[in-house]
Amino acid sequence: MIEQVTFYLGTTLVMVLLIILAQRIKVAYPVLLVMAGLVISLIPGIPVLDMDPELIFIIFLPPLLYEAAWSTSWKELWKWRRIILSFAILVVFVTALSVSLIAYHFIPGFTLALGFLLGGIVSPPDAVSAGAIMKFVKVPRRLSSILEGESLLNDASSLIIFQFAVIAVSTGKFVVQDALLSFLWMVVGGVGIGLLVGWLFMKIHKVLPDNVDIHQVLSILGPYAMYIAAEEAHSSGVLATVSGGLLMSYHRFGFLSGQARIRGYNFWSTISFILNGLVFILIGLDLPQIVSGLGDTSIREAIGYGVLITVALVIVRILSCYGAVVTTLVMRNFITVADTSNPGWKTPLLLGWTGMRGVVSLAAALSIPIQLGNGTAFPQRDLILFITFVVIFLTLVVQGLTLPFFIRNFGFAELDYTKPEEKVDAFIEKQFAELALQYMQEHLTEEELAQPAYKKLIKTNSYRLSANGTPDVSEHVKDLYRHILDRQRQWLIEKNRTTMTLDEDIVRKHLYYLDHEEERLLLR
Structure with missing residues (x-):
């Protein structure tokens, strides 16, 4: 044996x-x-x-x-x-x-x-x-x-x-x-x-x-x-x-x-x-x-x-x-x-x-x-x-x-997804930035928008919190960021389902990144 x-x-x-x-x-x-x-x-x-x-x-x-x-x-x-x-x-x-x-x-x-x-x-x-x-x-x-x-x-x-x-x-x-x-x-x-x-x-x-x-x-x-x-x-x-x-x-x-x-x-x-x-x-x-x-x-x-x-x-x-x-x-x-x-x-x-x-x-x-x-x-x-x-x-x-x-x-040519991956990445990230700004403008007051943590999100124009960002992130900021990630995720899933020319491999890459961002947020 x-x-x-x-x-x-x-x-x-x-x-x-x-x-x-x-x-x-x-x-x-x-x-x-x-x-x-x-x-x-x-x-x-x-x-x-x-x-x-x-x-x-x-x-x-x-x-x-x-x-x-x-x-x-x-x-x-x-x-x-x-x-x-x-x-x-x-x-x-x-x-x-x-x-x-x-x-x-x-x-x-x-x-x-x-x-x-x-x-x-x-x-x-x-x-x-x-x-x-x-x-x-x-x-x-x-x-x-x-x-x-x-x-x-x-x-x-x-x-x-x-x-x-x-x-x-x-x-x-x-x-x-x-x-x-x-x-x-x-x-x-x-x-x-x-x-x-x-x-x-x-x-x-x-x-x-x-x-x-x-x-x-x-x-x-x-x-x-x-x-x-x-x-x-x-x-x-x-x-x-x-x-x-x-x-x-x-x-x-x-x-x-x-x-x-x-x-x-x-x-x-x-x-x-x-x-x-x-x-x-x-x-x-x-x-x-x-x-x-x-x-x-x-x-x-x-x-x-x-x-x-x-x-x-x-x-x-x-x-x-x-x-x-x-x-x-x-x-x-x-x-x-x-x-x-x-x-x-x-x-x-x-x-x-x-x-x-x-x-x-x-x-x-x-x-x-x-x-x-x-x-x-x-x-x-x-x-x-x-x-x-x-x-x-x-x-x-x-x-x-x-x-x-x-x-x-x-020499097979790509007939269905002709846009370079870099351009698709840039398009998705731009949409994510717009969704993040839109969500904050809808759910935050003027006083909250003036706080450093929220200013950081606005300044970067992205869904990403820097790994070297402010160490003290309040639960309220985390909760806001989770909602932003959820909105970005739902938008990308729906965009993938309705747009046949969007390569799902690229979509899954960004969804995987959103999951990583969410996990990293939980560890802060």
């Missing part, structure tokens, strides 16, 4: 060092971590990793999905909802269908049901990898928003396909009517349960004392409660976690104090960093267990099948991206779409090339039952596991290493 703990602690240390190295050499850390895990697994005496799929789904998936939903811009998600839904549902289904047909025709022993099973496993791209790569190169906001939104929803649709395929293989039959009803319940039930649990947690946050530690404990319990509640009701835990996370993120300023939001940002940043890093290095460490179960299939044949499926996935995704663009160009003549410009041939190619696979695919493959209901071995389980690993490894390494090259050389 102690040896296992030492091994995992050492693995965590290696993970941190590799991420530091990845940042130095400008390489996406998932690529290095998967390759490092593979190398470590080949060292003699290294413990064989026996990954429990339930452990991956329950421990890793809810917090990662919740953090992604919390960080996602609802404004951007709604703006690009049509293309995001088409990628998360239609493209996933088309990909699973294509993989099913290819596996049925080219891999011995594969039925259409087994092909759909494999397709459901490898169809969802992993946005963590693409997001890590895009930190090194600048891409238009619309592309990152589409990828973020797709990643929140495609896991749910692929896992639904996977579950139906497991039932079809296990029972030997597939009833369309039952499948449609089950699909409807998984979607509606998952979203409904997630919203209900999220609403309950917001109410709990409101009634509890304003203790930062308590709020952090609740924030980590929330995603697990959403996921488990939905799974127990046989609906989609993924959709529940995403919908609940989006709801709480949208209303974060209504039930959390500024101090709780600041601590929560730091807390979830650390949790996401650790979980994402461990997941990718564990993928590489799991190779020996996967290879040992191949049986009669040679490694060379299994690698060939993995390469075949990988190539098919890349081609189908790229073609689907071009199909989505053509559909948008046609449908804009009949309905209002978010974008009326012609994206050209580069944008669909880039979106198609961002289809790296990751943890959800591996966890789904590992969760395939070992035996059927009659006690016989689940057909082709080990080969499906190996093909999944090859797909993950190739897409992460090949696409992950070449994606920055495409982004840099294609």
